[in-house]
Amino acid sequence: MKLLVKAPAKINLSLDVLHKRPDGYHEVEMIMTTIDLSDRVELTLLNQDAIHILSHNRYVPDDQRNLAYQAAQLLKDRFQIKQGVVISIEKTIPVAAGLAGGSSDAAATLRGLNKLWNLGLTLDELAVLGAEIGSDVSFCVYGGTALAKGRGEIITELPAPPTCWVILAKPFIGVSTSDVYRRLDVNGIKHPSIHGMIEAIKCNDYQRVCQNVGNVLEDVTLSLHPEVAQIKEQMKRFGADAVLMSGSGPTVFGIVHHDSRMHRIYNGLRGFCDQVFAVRLLGDRHPLE
Numbered sequence: 006m007k008l009l010v011k012a013p014a015k016i017n018l019s020l021d022v023l024h025k026r027p028d029g030y031h032e033v034e035m036i037m038t039t040i041d042l043s044d045r046v047e048l049t050l051l052n053q054d055a056i057h058i059l060s061h062n063r064y065v066p067d068d069q070r071n072l073a074y075q076a077a078q079l080l081k082d083r084f085q086i087k088q089g090v091v092i093s094i095e096k097t098i099p100v101a102a103g104l105a106g107g108s109s110d111a112a113a114t115l116r117g118l119n120k121l122w123n124l125g126l127t128l129d130e131l132a133v134l135g136a137e138i139g140s141d142v143s144f145c146v147y148g149g150t151a152l153a154k155g156r157g158e159i160i161t162e163l164p165a166p167p168t169c170w171v172i173l174a175k176p177f178i179g180v181s182t183s184d185v186y187r188r189l190d191v192n193g194i195k196h197p198s199i200h201g202m203i204e205a206i207k208c209n210d211y212q213r214v215c216q217n218v219g220n221v222l223e224d225v226t227l228s229l230h231p232e233v234a235q236i237k238e239q240m241k242r243f244g245a246d247a248v249l250m251s252g253s254g255p256t257v258f259g260i261v262h263h264d265s266r267m268h269r270i271y272n273g274l275r276g277f278c279d280q281v282f283a284v285r286l287l288g289d290r291h292p293l294e
């Protein structure tokens with residue numbers, strides 16, 4: 006039996022850090038939304054008790070370091086599944102980019118195996134399991150748009166943001182999320198208005214969404230990699246209505262309303278960056294597979 010599951014990337018429209026917790030993680034408040042840039046995760050059940058990862062991308066681990074492998078292992082252990090699975094990952098989402106590619110592959114694996122193994126789990130139950138794999142996995146189980154609190158795993162659904170184009174530009178560098186959090190000075194943070202972003206989304210107010218974007222991890226990554234600041238400047242110069250780094254970076258996204266502006270920014274950045282995409286937001290949550 007086989008199932009193909011889409012695993013979309015996320016961007017953080019807003020990312021605030023409240024404080025560092027005793028367990029080493031940071032208490033966050035984030036507005037996350039899925040975008041139409043997806044990996045394809047194909048799950049094929051096996052009779053022997055094994056998990057195999059297939060991927061043509063040399064940056065994607067093919068063993069237990071892969072978050073999709075960890076998702077399958079977690080379900081096997083928790084529900085005493087003796088069957089195995091081949092997880093074939095066709096990567097489109099850039100790796101180590103701040104777009105939650107690995108987390109989304111893990112979430113897709115949870116949703117897909119829930120169906121193939123007839124586990125009957127709800128999205129809420131899958132999101133709780135996902136939190137054991139990584140902080141972004143719970144959001145990726147649901148998709149859509151949400152406020153994420155705690156270390157990222159406490160999810161409250163929000164309506165879809167106003168329709169817009171998102172141009173993504175990833176420079177030729179990868180960033181370590183733990184390194185960025187470690188370097189953050191939690192006492193020197195200028196907090197974005199999460200409330201302002203929630204209201205903007207609820208009112209479907211495009212200008213207000215653009216005014217309220219903010220990411221407290223941005224300055225850390227910008228200080229390590231000046232090329233990220235250069236990409237931000239270029240996006241602004243080419244006419245983006247809002248420009249922000251996603252997650253811990255290094256991917257920068259720009260938001261625009263009009264097709265012509267989207268083309269100008271896309272063409273302006275191609276060649277200058279490693280990877281550039283122009284995509285729409287995905288409005289809705291994933292259905293249960």
Ligand SMILES: C[C@](O)(CO)[C@H](O)COP(=O)(O)OP(=O)(O)OC[C@H]1O[C@@H](n2ccc(N)nc2=O)[C@H](O)[C@@H]1O
Pocket residue numbers: 017020029030031032033035103105108138139140141142155156157182183184186187252253
């Ligand atoms: C930057 C974001 O991607 C924004 O959505 C997330 O906050 C990070 O999510 P993630 O990559 O799934 O994070 P995890 O795999 O759980 O953690 C990676 C590392 O990031 C740091 N980390 C992560 C989340 C959090 N709330 N506080 C942290 O300090 C920890 O050092 C942790 O060891």
Ligand SMILES: Nc1ncnc2c1ncn2[C@@H]1O[C@H](COP(=O)(O)OP(=O)(O)OP(=O)(O)O)[C@@H](O)[C@H]1O
Pocket residue numbers: 064065066070071072073094099100101102103104105106107108110111141182252253254
């Ligand atoms: N399925 C996967 N796809 C890509 N990378 C994976 C996967 N599983 C594990 N990894 C490892 O995780 C690291 C981070 O990759 P990923 O693309 O998930 O980062 P990210 O987009 O910055 O994540 P986040 O936004 O959640 O912090 C990679 O360097 C890779 O070694």
